[in-house]
Amino acid sequence: MENKLIILLVIVLGAIAVAQLVRIYEISAKLRKNQEHEISNRDNNLNARMMFGFMLAFFAFFIYLMTAYGWTGRGAAASDEGVEMDWLLNLNFVIIIAVFFLTNFLLFFFTWRYVRKPGVPAFYYPHNNKLEMLWTVVPAVVLAVIIILGLQTWGRLSGPSKPEAEKIELFSKQFDWTARYAGADNTLGLYDYKLTLDNNELALLTTNTIDSSLNNMLNGATGIRNLQKLLNNRDTVFSDSTLNVLRTDLSRKERLYRFMTQMKQNHNPKLDASAWDDIIQKDTLYLCKGQEYEIALRAKDVIHSAYFPHFRAQMNAVPGMATRLKFTPNKTTAEMRREKNDEKFNYILMCNKICGGAHYKMKMVVVVLDKSAYKKWMDGKKKATFKDQYFPAAAAAAPADTTAVDTTAVVTMN
Numbered sequence: 401m402e403n404k405l406i407i408l409l410v411i412v413l414g415a416i417a418v419a420q421l422v423r424i425y426e427i428s429a430k431l432r433k434n435q436e437h438e439i440s441n442r443d444n445n446l447n448a449r450m451m452f453g454f455m456l457a458f459f460a461f462f463i464y465l466m467t468a469y470g471w472t473g474r475g476a477a478a479s480d481e482g483v484e485m486d487w488l489l490n491l492n493f494v495i496i497i498a499v500f501f502l503t504n505f506l507l508f509f510f511t512w513r514y515v516r517k518p519g520v521p522a523f524y525y526p527h528n529n530k531l532e533m534l535w536t537v538v539p540a541v542v543l544a545v546i547i548i549l550g551l552q553t554w555g556r557l558s559g560p561s562k563p564e565a566e567k568i569e570l571f572s573k574q575f576d577w578t579a580r581y582a583g584a585d586n587t588l589g590l591y592d593y594k595l596t597l598d599n600n601e602l603a604l605l606t607t608n609t610i611d612s613s614l615n616n617m618l619n620g621a622t623g624i625r626n627l628q629k630l631l632n633n634r635d636t637v638f639s640d641s642t643l644n645v646l647r648t649d650l651s652r653k654e655r656l657y658r659f660m661t662q663m664k665q666n667h668n669p670k671l672d673a674s675a676w677d678d679i680i681q682k683d684t685l686y687l688c689k690g691q692e693y694e695i696a697l698r699a700k701d702v703i704h705s706a707y708f709p710h711f712r713a714q715m716n717a718v719p720g721m722a723t724r725l726k727f728t729p730n731k732t733t734a735e736m737r738r739e740k741n742d743e744k745f746n747y748i749l750m751c752n753k754i755c756g757g758a759h760y761k762m763k764m765v766v767v768v769l770d771k772s773a774y775k776k777w778m779d780g781k782k783k784a785t786f787k788d789q790y791f792p793a794a795a796a797a798a799p800a801d802t803t804a805v806d807t808t809a810v811v812t813m814n
Contacts (some may be wrong), residue, residue, distance in 0.1 A: 409457075409461070413454075413457075416450070416454075441517070441518055444515050444516050444517075445515060447511075447515075448511055448512040448515040449512065451508050451511045451512055452508060452509070452511075452512040454508065455504065455505065455508035455509070458504070459501065459504075459505075466497075474709065475710075475740070476739070477710070477711070477712050478710040478711055478729060478730060478731045478736060478747065478768070479708075479710075479711035479712060479713065479727040479728055479729050479730055480727070480728040480730050481556075481557050481711070481712065481713065481726070481727045481728065482710070482711050482712030482713070482727065483730070484553055484556070484557075485553065485557070485712045486712065488549060488550060488553050491546075491549070492546060495542060495546070557725075557726070558725075558726075561692055561694040561726045562692055564692070565691075565692040565693060565694045565726065566581075566582065566586060566688075566691055566692070566693050566694070567581075567582040567586055567587070567588055567693075567694050567696065568580065568581055568582065568685075568693055568694070568695050568696070569582075569588050569602075569695070569696040569697075569698060570685075570695055570696070570697050570698070570706055570717065570749075571601075571602050571698050571700065572697070572698065572699045572700065572704040572706070572717045572751070572762075573699070573700035573701050573704075574701055574702065574755055574756045574758065574762070575751075575755070575756065575758040575759065575761060575762040576682070576762060576764075577682075577685075577706075577749060577751075577762070577763075577764040578601070578602065578680065578681070578682055579680075579681040579682070579685045579764075580602060580678050580679070580680055580681070580786075581678060581679040581681065581778075581781075582674075582678060583674075583676075583677030583678050583679055583785060584677050584782075585673065585674060585677060587674045588674065588675075588678065588696065589604050589605065589606070589671070589672075589674040589675020589676070589678050589786070590604070590605040590671060590674070590675065591603045591604050591605050591675075591698075592605050592663065593700075594613065594656060594659065594660060594663070595609050595610065595612075595613045595660075597609075597612060597613060597616060599612070599790045599791070600612065600613075600790060602680065604675040604678065604786060605663075605667070605671070605675060606671075606672040606675050606676065606791075607664070607667060607669050607672055608672075608791050609675075609791075610660060610663060610664045610667060611664070612791075613660055614657065614660050614661065614664065617653055617656065617657045617660065618657065622649075623653070624650065624653050624654060624657060627646060627649060627650045627653070628650065630646065631643075631646055631647070631650065675786060676785060676786060676787040676791075677785050677786070677787070678785065678786045679781045679784060679785055679786070680786055680789060680790075681781075683764065683765065684764065684765045684766070684767055685749060685764055685765070685766045685767070686766075686767050686769060686774065686777055686778075687729050687766060687767070687768045687769070687774070688729070688768070688769060688770075688771055688774035689729050689730065689731065689732045689768055689769065689770055689771070689774075690728065690729070690730065690771070691728065691729070691771075691774075692726060692727075692728040693726060693727060693728070693729075694724060694725075694726045695713075695715075695724060695725050695726065695727075696722065696723075696724045697715055697716070697717035697718075697722075697723045697724060697725070698717060698722075699717040699718055699719045700719065701719065702719070702753075702755050702756065703716055703717065703718050703719070703753050703755065704716070704717040704751045704753055704755050704762070705717065705751055705752040705753040706725070706749060706751070706752075707749070707750050707751065707752035708727070708747070708748075708749055708766065709748070709750070710736070710747050710748075711727045711729065711747070712727075713725050713726075713727045714752060716753065729768045731768065732768045732769060732770055733745070733746060733747060733767050733768050733769070736768075746765050746766070746767070747765070747766035747767070747768060748763055748764070748765060748766060749763065749764040749765075749766050750762065750763045750764075751763075
């Protein structure tokens, strides 16, 4: 029923607009022919009343939309920081809507109140210092207040997190997200993109991952030794272009091998523990209600943007640049489902940058649990750390909860 009324209202307003355009065209055509056309007092009054009626209908429709769909249509925020951002957004809406109603009321009211009357000349009002001061100072003060409040809010949202904040890294690539929890020590392990392998997609930096990358660079299917063997094989003839490609690839890998050898010499094995206990999580991001999170963002390929619409949190993930955001969930998924009366509701993480053809499906389900349920989930992950999942040889050589790491174990990647 509401949709039919809206459609009817649009048709009526469209018909009025067309009629007015036709009227304007007729008047302008007569003026172009230098024919004087005296608009009757009846037409003037009719147009003035129609303008005033249009204002009332316009305001009524606007108020209806606000009451039916809310200020933003996004629903209540599900994080402490989101509540603060919504307050600031609502303040801006109040100011904007107040100005909107005031200016439009004056616009339509003046066309009705000061309609042209026969024998009454127009009054020329060229200048007024008080009015000019009013419409200059008041907007300047309002804008200053908005900017100051916005900067204060941004400072709190982007400032340092609390010491007890739990640290998570979101690793982005076309077209998925991978979460890395900091583990028992709440310290994320170091990483270096040169260590990226199938069993180390996040390029975490440990003694074993360096050895694995060195071994793969030297002995892998496209490693240095096989390239040297291929180039030194006199029974194989290459074109000049292919030969240049192979030599360039060999030179690049030899240079990278030297870099990684130096990396191993400079690496402190005591730092391995911070990476070994990290928990790699795909598909679903689990969070705890009331726990502050510091989210570090990393991109592998192009610029992505981590957007949590329900938490009012967003930050770009830029290749080669460290970015972060923080928020504190204040409603579990179950509580939000009851609030929305929707058993299928889920929080979501999505990419808010157009990052390629499959950008639309770069999403991750976010589940917020209470403290007991979250602790139970985290306890179940104690044997699913980076060491246990990707370097079982290292896990067998040294317990996950010790700081001493077996630096002799090497996982071979062919």
